Amino acid sequence: MIRLINVSKDYPTKAGPRRVLNNINLTIQPGEKVGILGQNGAGKSTLIRLISGAEPPTVGRIERNMSVSWPLAFSGGFQGSLTGADNVRFICRIYGVDFEPRFEFVKDFSELGVYINEPVANYSSGMKARLAFAISMTIDFDCYLIDEVLAVGDARFRERCKIELFEKRASKSKLIVSHSHRYLKGTCDRFLLFRNGHIEEHDDFEEVYFQYKALLGEAFETKEQMAAEMR
Amino acid sequence: MPSSSSPTGSLLRSSSWEITRRVIGALLIRELLTRYGRNNIGFLWLFVEPAAFILIVTVVWTKIRGVHLTDIPIVAFALTGYSSLLLWRNAVSRCIGAVKSNASLLFHRQVTILDIFAARILLEITSITAVLMMLTIALWALDLMVLPEDVLQVIGGWALLAWFAAALGMTVGGLAEKADVVARFWPPLSYILMAVSGVAFTVNALPPAAQEVILWVPMINAVEYLREGWFGSVMQAHYDIGYLATVNVVLSMIGFSLVRQIGTGNATGEE
Numbered sequence: 001m002i003r004l005i006n007v008s009k010d011y012p013t014k015a016g017p018r019r020v021l022n023n024i025n026l027t028i029q030p031g032e033k034v035g036i037l038g039q040n041g042a043g044k045s046t047l048i049r050l051i052s053g054a055e056p057p058t059v060g061r062i063e064r065n066m067s068v069s070w071p072l073a074f075s076g077g078f079q080g081s082l083t084g085a086d087n088v089r090f091i092c093r094i095y096g097v098d099f100e101p102r103f104e105f106v107k108d109f110s111e112l113g114v115y116i117n118e119p120v121a122n123y124s125s126g127m128k129a130r131l132a133f134a135i136s137m138t139i140d141f142d143c144y145l146i147d148e149v150l151a152v153g154d155a156r157f158r159e160r161c162k163i164e165l166f167e168k169r170a171s172k173s174k175l176i177v178s179h180s181h182r183y184l185k186g187t188c189d190r191f192l193l194f195r196n197g198h199i200e201e202h203d204d205f206e207e208v209y210f211q212y213k214a215l216l217g218e219a220f221e222t223k224e225q226m227a228a229e230m231r
Numbered sequence: 232m233p234s235s236s237s238p239t240g241s242l243l244r245s246s247s248w249e250i251t252r253r254v255i256g257a258l259l260i261r262e263l264l265t266r267y268g269r270n271n272i273g274f275l276w277l278f279v280e281p282a283a284f285i286l287i288v289t290v291v292w293t294k295i296r297g298v299h300l301t302d303i304p305i306v307a308f309a310l311t312g313y314s315s316l317l318l319w320r321n322a323v324s325r326c327i328g329a330v331k332s333n334a335s336l337l338f339h340r341q342v343t344i345l346d347i348f349a350a351r352i353l354l355e356i357t358s359i360t361a362v363l364m365m366l367t368i369a370l371w372a373l374d375l376m377v378l379p380e381d382v383l384q385v386i387g388g389w390a391l392l393a394w395f396a397a398a399l400g401m402t403v404g405g406l407a408e409k410a411d412v413v414a415r416f417w418p419p420l421s422y423i424l425m426a427v428s429g430v431a432f433t434v435n436a437l438p439p440a441a442q443e444v445i446l447w448v449p450m451i452n453a454v455e456y457l458r459e460g461w462f463g464s465v466m467q468a469h470y471d472i473g474y475l476a477t478v479n480v481v482l483s484m485i486g487f488s489l490v491r492q493i494g495t496g497n498a499t500g501e502e
Binding site: 049052053054068070071073077078079080081082086089090091093094095096 | 250254335337340
């Protein structure tokens with residue numbers, strides 16, 4: 001279980017501290033899949049980083065009694081001047097796991113071919129996403145934090161990620177930040193909608209997506225219209 | 232596909248010391264690879280770079296002999312002086328900007344800012360210590376250098392200087408993280424410190440009044456102590472080891488607290 005208790009987070013700006021998250025209370029049970037929606041800059045990635053422990057909250061406390069992955073995002077967790085293979089090695093070292101079997105999996109899943117031995121800085125964003133996703137799948141966590149990485153890459157990559165995450169690791173908790181209804185619909189049990197530093201809880205995807213679109217200024221007139229659009 | 236039985240279990244079961252050791256080890260290798268790559272002689276540059284530096288300075292000094300005003304053989308004098316300088320100067324310059332170039336790794340909860348500094352400092356201390364030993368043996372074999380008269384005292388002096396280098400590295404690196412201006416002022420400051428750190432002179436060669444003043448520079452105390460251990464019979468050393476140890480303790484506390492402060496962006500302490 002992961003619990004956030006009265007968590008707030010400020011970031012310093014030239015105009016003084018800016019509160020990105022305001023008094024968040026949240027509990028994530030083992031095995032729960034949580035979808036996270038909100039505008040850019042609403043604090044979604046901040047929440048993910050706080051839960052991962054990469055950053056501490058300004059106020060409040062976070063309890064974790066399950067193992068939590070690092071935030072699986074485009075930036076972070078990688079060293080651009082190192083090759084893909086070196087990054088896999090680094091991760092294996094700091095998590096204290098065997099390299100060889102995991103490297104086989106990463107090579108196979110990422111489909112980077114010879115690029116696995118090139119610096120990550122030379123990768124396209126799709127290649128980076130494939131590598132990031134593959135590496136994070138090699139370490140066995142109770143809870144995976146996925147920040148937008150699924151959005152890049154082609155349909156095939158997304159399909160394979162879905163299999164790894166929701167079929168092979170069906171029993172694990174997941175927090176997934178995504179703008180795409182294709183990922184959240186049918187895969188998540190709960191949804192969090194960010195609005196002005198607060199979080200609204202929703203159980204129904206149609207409802208949360210409808211409100212999210214309204215928040216973006218792309219509101220549908222009715223949910224029927226939205227459903228038609230999504231197909 | 233890796234089996235899902237143990238991996239994070241082993242992470243969770245490990246003691247924090249075990250995790251720190253693992254992380255620093257991984258950072259050391261990462262540092263070697265990013266700095267030197269796998270081309271030509273690769274990580275051997277780690278040793279070749281300072282060795283070339285020390286050798287060039289030694290040759291130059293030998294040609295303009297007489298500047299150091301002691302009976303210490305010039306090659307030995309240059310080697311002890313320059314390796315001492317490189318120890319603290321490189322430790323500090325490697326710590327400046329260390330966090331920025333490793334920021335993406337802080338996504339992993341077990342990687343702390345202290346680990347990043349520790350890895351860089353360890354790498355500098357190791358390489359320069361190795362260079363000092365290898366050059367000493369090589370130059371001794373060529374009859375250009377004597378071996379230390381008192382090995383333990385040399386080790387002690389070197390260890391005190393390495394401790395100073397580590398503490399100064401964390402302090403300046405930590406300050407530079409808080410204010411960019413520190414990173415800009417360090418190069419000129421290090422030149423001034425170099426001039427007064429005893430690289431190119433012995434304290435005994437100065438007038439008595441100047442001796443009093445110069446011993447306030449922490450590293451010169453270590454250099455004098457080390458040289459006394461090396462060439463005790465041909466030099467009159469001046470130092471205050473108690474003062475140096477005090478500086479080291481105070482600087483270490485400042486360094487650790489600075490690293491802790493900037494590390495609040497990466498703390499694990501909230502559990």
